[in-house]
Structure formats: C-alpha cells, structure tokens
Amino acid sequence: MNGLLRDWARGDDERERETAALAHGYGLAAGSVVASLAELGRIACADDGRTTSYGVLRLLAGTEPETVLTALTRWLRDTRRPRRDLALLTVLRAVTTRTSHLWGLCEVPELEPYAAWPLATAVLAAHPECAPRLAELLRAALTWARSAGAAEDALVGWIRRAAGDERQLTVLCGFLPRLAQDGDEPLDAAAATRIREVLEAL
Secondary structure (H helix, E strand, O other), X not given: OHHHHHXXXXXXXXHXXXXXXXXXOOOOOOOOHHHHHHHHHHHHOOOOOHHHHHHHHHHHOOOOHHHHHHXXXXXXXXXXXXXXXXXXXXXXXXXXXXXXXXXXXXXXXXXXXXXXXXXXXXXXXXXXXXXXXXXXXXXXXXXXXXXXXXXXXXXXXXXXXXXXXXXXHHHHHHHOHHHHHOOOOOOOHHHHHHXXXXXXXX
C-alpha cells in the first residue's frame, strides 16, 4: 500500500494525488507522522493546498501536534512557495475548522472535551506547549502580504466565536499576547487595531 500511495503522490493524476494526500492525514500511511508530512510537502508542489492542507490539518489533530507544527514552521522558511503556502493555509484552517469536522479522532481522547472548538483552540487547550510555534505561524500569516487579509479575518472570527464560551475565551486570551510579544516583526497596524477593537467589544 505504501508503494501505491507513493506512486499516486508523485504521479500526474490529480485525483490520485488527492487520495494520497487524504490518506497521509491518518499518519500511518507512510509509517510515521514525519514520513507522511514529507509526502504531503512533496504533493504540495503540485497542489493548490486545499487537499494537502486538510491532510496536514488532520495530522495536527492527531497524536503528534508538535511534530506537525515543527514541520509547518520549517515549510514557512522553505524557498519553495508551495510549501510556504501550505504552512500558511494549514494554520488558517486550524483557526477556522471545528475539531469535530475532522474524521477518526478516537485515537486522541485529549481533544474530545474540545470537539466543538476550532482545532487551534483545542490544540492549545490540550497541548499548551504548542503555543509558541502556533503563535509564530499565525504571526507570519498576519504579517505576510499575501495572507494578511485572510489571516486577519480568520483571527477576528476566532475571537468572536470564543466570546460565547468562557473556557475558550480563557485559552485564547492566554494565547493572544504571544502574537504581540513573540517574533521580530510588529503586527500590521490595521490588523492590530481591528483585533484590539474586537477584544474591547467582548
């Protein structure tokens, strides 16, 4: 099976590549999460990110979120634009995708209490050690021109969804200061203003 998926992932047939990308979201298709991430990174070079980012997102909801965030951070610094875009798209989907919308989460019971939350919030609650890398990725999305608008909208929506749930809001308020404190580049002034306005309105 691994050989077949490898052929699909590296072939010219778009549907076969998409199937391989989804299969690698389970983390066992290539024998390990690291190996599946490597395959997804390769597929991204021939993919617009919609399918590969879902595979990576599913791995983020799995048993090794820190491994996935490490790969996303590495892709963010990659010279190949498809991999940078894959990292950005995945982190934005983590903010906007409800955890329960991802399939086969029975192997990660620590996420079960947060099934109705966006995946990013659930990961922060279950794995607080992931906060620094997630902050770095979101900062990049907010400060890079081609993703800033979408990232700003996603972040504002993330905050507003958390406003009605005290537990979510507590997790988010503990995380948001990292966006201002971590990294060398300041947030875009417009994004910072909009985020502040949303927080003040809560």
